[in-house]
Amino acid sequence: MPLFVILLGISVLLFFISLAMKIAGKLRLTLPFVYLLIAVISTFFTRWTTENEQLVLYGLYATIAISILSWLKSLKDFINDRRYAKAVEDDVSWQIQQARERGISLDDVYVDSQGTLRHNETNKPVI
Structure with missing residues (x-):
């Protein structure tokens, strides 16, 4: 019975990680999510991460900043596309x-x- 509970717990954990990755992908937060996941997991295995916590946080902030820049570029492209479509x-x-x-x-x-x-017949511009 305990083996079943452990396997069920691992399956549920992997399901939630998969769901979080899908959501992060839709929001373009995959890079910060993976970085955060690696940082959290590495705290259990190395002392370096706990000793240099500020540096790890700076890395996380940098990946979030990259994601925000990506969002802003997408917003700019969307606005330009809408302006072009309106002009046409x-x-x-x-x-x-x-x-x-x-x-x-x-x-x-x-x-x-x-x-x-x-014109349908001549294919010449009307104006």
Whole structure:
């Protein structure tokens, strides 16, 4: 019976570590999580970690700072993508408005991959 309890405990521990790794991966905190896990485990095996605790914490802070910089870069890229999509949407809307003012039916035109409004038959830009 005690062997079963030990194996069950190890299985539950590994499950929670796996779950934490998945969450850390989604939040881009894998590097700090692994660093923290190694630092915690190493305190049981070496005296160096306990003697240089401040240095270990600086390493953890550095990995967290790297993760925050990664988040900020992703946020900047997301904002730039949204601005570009909005600009393309506004441009296509303006082209459609110009085509309507010129009496061109929307059934006779299409929008290509660059966002240019073109005639169906001639493939020439409307504007």
